[in-house]
Amino acid sequence: MPYQEAPELVRAFRQGDHQAFNRLVTLYQRKIYNLALGYVKQEDEAKDLAQDIFVTVYRQIDKLKEESKFGAWLYQLALNHCRNRYQKLRRRGFFSNQSLDDPETGLNLSSGATPEKEYERENTARLVREAIASLAPAEKEVILLRDLQELSYEEISEILDLPMGTVKSKLNRARLALKNRLKHYL
Amino acid sequence: MQCTETQTLFTDFADNTLGREELHALTDHLLGCPTCALEWREFQQTLNLVHSLETHAPPADLLPGIHAKLAHKGVFDRAWALVETLNFSLSIPAAAAIFTIAMLAGFLLKTSPLEQPNIFPSRSAQLQQGEVLTPRRLPIAQNAMFAVSHNGGQQGGDLVPLNRTALATQLAPENDAPHLLSPDMHVLIEHIDHDSQVLLFREMLDRNWQIHRISTALFLIHFPQAELENFHELLGRHHSALMPAAAAEIEFGRDKQILTAALRLPSSPFFPRRALSWDRRAAPLLRSRFFLTRSPTHRA
Structure with a gap:
């Protein structure tokens, strides 16, 4: 597993190896x-947000205990x-300017796919992402971590500092809420 | 199992983490309840849709952008980095000590006998004839009177005299340019109680001397040169210091009709104001301020 080398990279980065930071980012x-x-x-x-996150990692790596x-x-x-x-953008009305009818990305035709099928697949993916984004922050967070980031319950429990049972129940509620949002599409 | 209970088990059912009894109870219910069965199918479809989402590849310039941001530190970031580098930490007493030292240094600098830069050079040159200017800082070197009080009325050799402003007696009669009105003498009264201060000012006002209040502890007294001896007599009732020493002689300022004395009293923010306010005749004096003007009446 590539993530197993992360602690070694962190150690090297702390000792001044800047290439180790680059590998962590990668x-x-x-x-x-x-x-x-x-x-x-x-x-x-x-992209800007992800860059800011890694900049903070670079500057605050000494705060990592283990x-x-x-x-x-x-x-x-x-x-x-x-x-x-998210809060900052929402206050600025950033999300109110985005519509479900505005495709974020153009069609990316894979080999053998017809434009119609590809459009349907892209459209479905966009609708699902919109539905996830419309969830309450706590629900969205646990869906992103479990179903998109594919983290284990144990990892999510550690990240959110919640008991594993609480994580599971929150995830179940979030999935049910998502199901209700996508009901007309199912 | 109730319908409301089934949905709480969907995630465990999907993860296949239900215990045997719960599993049997749930499957039995789903087989007999079309509504819950539909809910379960929709739940599964939702999960399939979510899990079918492809992750986006990060933009190629993500890492270069990080390096660019790290290279472009803001002012705050640099200051914070410096603080972190210094591992700077201060206890409250240490911070208080530094603050006290800074305040003391500022006070000593302000009261330094060394010559200070002229603060009104350009403005005074632009003054129109008769224009009144209220300076922010008194043109009298405040340390001057303290200096003589510690030196038996003699100006110390290590102290710089009032060379920033010329004495009114030294002004050239033909000099029509506005000049800084400067007292002919400085008087420091070290101890005076309220009643004595009221009495002192009343006696001065009774003699038709002019009193200008500069601050709560500093006054300008204008009186005829002929009454210099009376001025000495009033001061003689108190523990006071006089500068220059020549002002102790009744011949001092013979070339002038009016003498100006700067009178400094013990610092008390309320005492002088109360003293003057008590006397109705003195009330207008409270509004007077030291001024920069031509003062031909002060010349002989």
Whole structure:
């Protein structure tokens, strides 16, 4: 597992190896970028948010107590950034300018797919993402961590500092809420 | 099992983490309840949709952008980084000590006998004839009177005299430019009680001397040179210091009709104001301020 090398990279980075920081970014950038995208829904904003998260990692790496807990620490830090950015953007009316009818990305035709099917697939994905984004912050968070980031209950429990049972019940409620939002599409 | 109970088990059912009894109870209920069965199918479809979402590839310039942001630190970031580098920490007593030292240094600097920069050079040159200006800082070196009080009325050799402003007696008669009105003498009264102060001012007003209040503890007294001896007599009732020493002689300022004395009293923010307010005739004096003007009446 590539994430198993994270503690070693953190140790090297703390000792002044800046290449180790680059490798950490490369290792986690996909997850962090998609987490950010799940919050702000806009690619440029997500990129800026993900960069800010890694800048904070760079500056505050000394605050990490256990190198083996880097993943959880990174997600905690990322969630704080995402929450703050989400609130800030919402106050500015950023999300009210985005409509379900506005495709965020153009069609990306894979080999063998017809434009109609590809459009339907993209449209479905966009609707699901919109539905996730419309959830309450706590519900959205647990869906993103479990169903999109594919973290274990134990990891989520550590990141959110909640008992595992609470995480499961929150996740169940969030999934039910998401199901109700997508009911007309199912 | 009730319908309301089934939905709470959907996630565990999907994760296959239900115990045997709960599993049997749930499956039996779903087989017999079309509504809950539909809910379960929709729940599964929702999960399938969510799990089918593809993650987006991060933009190629994500890492370079991070380096760019790290290189471009803001002012606050730099200051904070410096503080962190210094591992700066202060206890409350240490911070209080530094604050006290800073305040003391400021006080000493302000009261320094060394020459201070002229604060009204350009403004005074622009003054029109007769224009009145209220300076923010008194043109009298405040340390001057303290200096003589510690030196038996003699100005110490290590002290710089009032060279920032010329004495009124030294002004050239032909000099029509506005000049800083400067007292001819300085008087410091170290101890005076309320009643004595009221009495002192009343006697001065009875003699038709002019009193200008500069601050709560500093006054300018204008009186005829011919009454210099009376002025000495009034001061003689108190523990006072006089500068220059020549002002102790009744011949002092013979070339002038009016002499001006700066009178400093013990600092008390309320005492002088009360003393003057008590006397109705003195009330208008409270509104007077030290001024920068041509004062031909002060010349002989």
